[in-house]
Amino acid sequence: MAVYTHVPAEEMEALLARYDAGTLVSAKGIAEGVENSNYLVDTSSHRFILTLYEKRVDVADLPFFLSLLDHLADKGLPVPRALRDRQGVQLQTVSGRPACLIEFLNGVSVTHPTPAQAHATGVALGRMHAALADFGGQRANALGPDGWVALAARCGDDLDAIAPSLKARVSEELAYLADNWPGELPHSVVHADLFPDNVLMLGDEVSGVIDFYFAAREVRAWDVAVTHTAWCFENDGTGFDHNRAAALIAGYDAAFGLSSAERAAFPALARGASLRFLLTRAWDWLNTPADALVTRKDPLAFLRRLDFYRDAVPGALGL
Known part of the structure; x- marks a missing residue:
């Protein structure tokens, strides 16, 4: 917002x-x-x-x-x-x-989620995916793998103004994901932006899910990976919280569930989620009007997440 x-x-x-x-x-x-x-x-x-x-x-x-x-x-x-x-x-x-x-829905968006709140969010995401099984709406994901390539090109050399060698790091990741993206996994309409500020909580219960304006038809488990990147780190992209991650996945499994193939692909899905937000934050960082009433968000918080997932194995992610 x-x-x-x-x-x-x-x-x-x-x-x-x-x-x-x-x-x-x-x-x-x-x-x-x-x-x-x-x-x-x-x-x-x-x-x-x-x-x-x-x-x-x-x-x-x-x-x-x-x-x-x-x-x-x-x-x-x-x-x-x-x-x-x-x-x-x-x-x-x-x-x-x-x-x-x-x-208007009552509730607050938490800044430092607890494992119980992460679990409730996993349940809410699983319920959402179950409810969308018979939704026929179609919208392509403009911020999927093809969109990342286009956005990186639009940012161009300006990426290095955010951090030295960021353009090369993004190019390296795009090449990896082009070879390893699990596009054969089941697809669904997904929220695609389920950050803590898009979930309203009353205590440990989810009272609202908001801001569906990135929703699109995409690899369904990518939605879980997006949520994982958003809920399981400190805001600056450090401090991965295994307890939060395990609680989030357990909640999702209780309401819907990840397949063995989705679990195996999860590191690549999370790398894609991290790259997506790195690039959109970079674009906004470089292009937000000076007089806009808006809080710019640090792109490097998702570079740190990306580096974490690059070195992680599924068992380390709370799966």
Whole structure:
């Protein structure tokens, strides 16, 4: 989440008037994340999230995202729906951007997860994969293996401005993954971004899963690997926590489960997950507008993860 587009109070009031949502009391921009503009909106009767979709989100993909949220909510998963106005419309236009008014879910995003919270997240991810077995939506993963090659090329020599020889290290990893990517594993629609700030917790229970705007059809176990990279290290990419990792995998196994082939491929999947976030963070680091209300994230935190997975064996990962 972030704020790139500023919405005048008058326009926000006009939007709320289309819903049975009460009158505007306050609206505060949310700085976390890098993708869309988000506001926490309080009215006389409700609390909402207003999301404005920025340039990285293709408007043509929005029906996929909205139908995905509806599908998961219908299955009883704790995901926030995009609300429909009195005319039944979910997708609006606010300050020249496509936008949705989204249900607010109670809970907090933890900074230092416990093994119990990691276990609950694994369960939630497994339940999500089970619920998506009959979801027919299709969206290609623009940030899969082909996308990494393209993004690395766009970053080019500027990678070395982030860290010496980073361009060469990225090229080495791209070559490895081109030869070792387990694309034959089962595919599914995946969340693809299940970081702690996209999971809401009440104590040790998951109360919400949010921000599905990278969701796509991809190797299903890659979603577990993405979550593993996000939950099992300190924020700077050091301090791998084996207990957290084992709890996450145990939770996933309890709700859905990894096959023996997926476990064997897990180091390569985790290397792919680490490279994906290294590259997108590098791009954002190099290109975030100076006046954007957004917190830039350190690309090198995922270089450290990548180096860890390069030297790891499945047994060391909590599998």
